[in-house]
Amino acid sequence: MASMNWTEDQIIIVLYEYCRRPFGQFSATKPFVKDLGKLIGRSPAAIVRKIGNLASFDPQMKVRGVSGLAHTGKLDEIVWNHYYGHWDQLAYDAEVLLAKYKNKEFEDSISIDVSDLPKGYERTQEIKRRINQVFFRDTVLASYDNRCCITGLNNTKLIHACHIVGWADDETNRTNPHNGLCLNVLFHKAYDENLIGISPDYEIYVSEEIFGAKLDYVDNLTKECMCSFNKKRIIMPKRFMPDRDLLAIHFDKFKKLFAVTV
Numbered sequence: 001m002a003s004m005n006w007t008e009d010q011i012i013i014v015l016y017e018y019c020r021r022p023f024g025q026f027s028a029t030k031p032f033v034k035d036l037g038k039l040i041g042r043s044p045a046a047i048v049r050k051i052g053n054l055a056s057f058d059p060q061m062k063v064r065g066v067s068g069l070a071h072t073g074k075l076d077e078i079v080w081n082h083y084y085g086h087w088d089q090l091a092y093d094a095e096v097l098l099a100k101y102k103n104k105e106f107e108d109s110i111s112i113d114v115s116d117l118p119k120g121y122e123r124t125q126e127i128k129r130r131i132n133q134v135f136f137r138d139t140v141l142a143s144y145d146n147r148c149c150i151t152g153l154n155n156t157k158l159i160h161a162c163h164i165v166g167w168a169d170d171e172t173n174r175t176n177p178h179n180g181l182c183l184n185v186l187f188h189k190a191y192d193e194n195l196i197g198i199s200p201d202y203e204i205y206v207s208e209e210i211f212g213a214k215l216d217y218v219d220n221l222t223k224e225c226m227c228s229f230n231k232k233r234i235i236m237p238k239r240f241m242p243d244r245d246l247l248a249i250h251f252d253k254f255k256k257l258f259a260v261t262v
Helices: 008-020 031-040 044-055 059-063 074-083 087-102 121-143 185-192 220-227 244-258
Strands: 159-163 180-184 196-198 204-206
Touching (some): 008 044, 008 074, 008 087, 031 087, 044 074, 087 121, 121 159, 121 180, 180 185, 185 196
Antiparallel strands (some): 196 204
16 A cells, blocks of 8 residues: 555545545445545545544534544645635546546546537636536535435435526636535426525525416415425535525525515
8 A cells, every 4th residue: 555644636536535425425345435545545444534634624514513533634734725615626636636546538537528528728618617517516415415405305316406606697606515505306496496595594485486377276285295394494414504695695586586574
């Protein structure tokens, strides 16, 4: 295996995985941990310990009372501080490093289809955008343990990583997992269309407009189910809490449209 000292490149890759997977999934017996350790020259147990080291810097983990592991290295802190809040840079840099460890060309290493892209600068920017989209989705879903934050539905075929403030509306927060909610496909669309709102206090508001123009067409069971979520709090993520200021921006639009009084 590798030398005792971790390299910056190795820590960056582990931080990338830390963000993209549910925290409770990191175990030395997991195949993905074994594969990662083999790739970067670290034992599975060392990978798990490094995850614990990085968790000690995570403010949301501290709120939850998860202290992480002690005896972190100075390089751990440097890497954390460099990338925390700069998620697009983390995603791209980590993918470049993974390609290096795999001894592959960058475009052959990444798990996204780039065959349709033009050459040159536009190609590079589009690749970065797609990497960021995948990172955002993986990180948001991992933060919520792959559960819709309204219903608890955990079928990964039916849940999305939803932007609080839309991709087109805020370039700086496109990749920011604090700008994300895990929602099932119905509530994702309803949230984007301002048919439901989530307040900065994490309360759910369901507008009657969600039922459409003819309320009498909707059966009572559907009405009761949908309305049962009104004024309840969302299921909170274990990491990357939704940003209250970003929630407020979206919620203000919802309130104006439906004259909601909070």
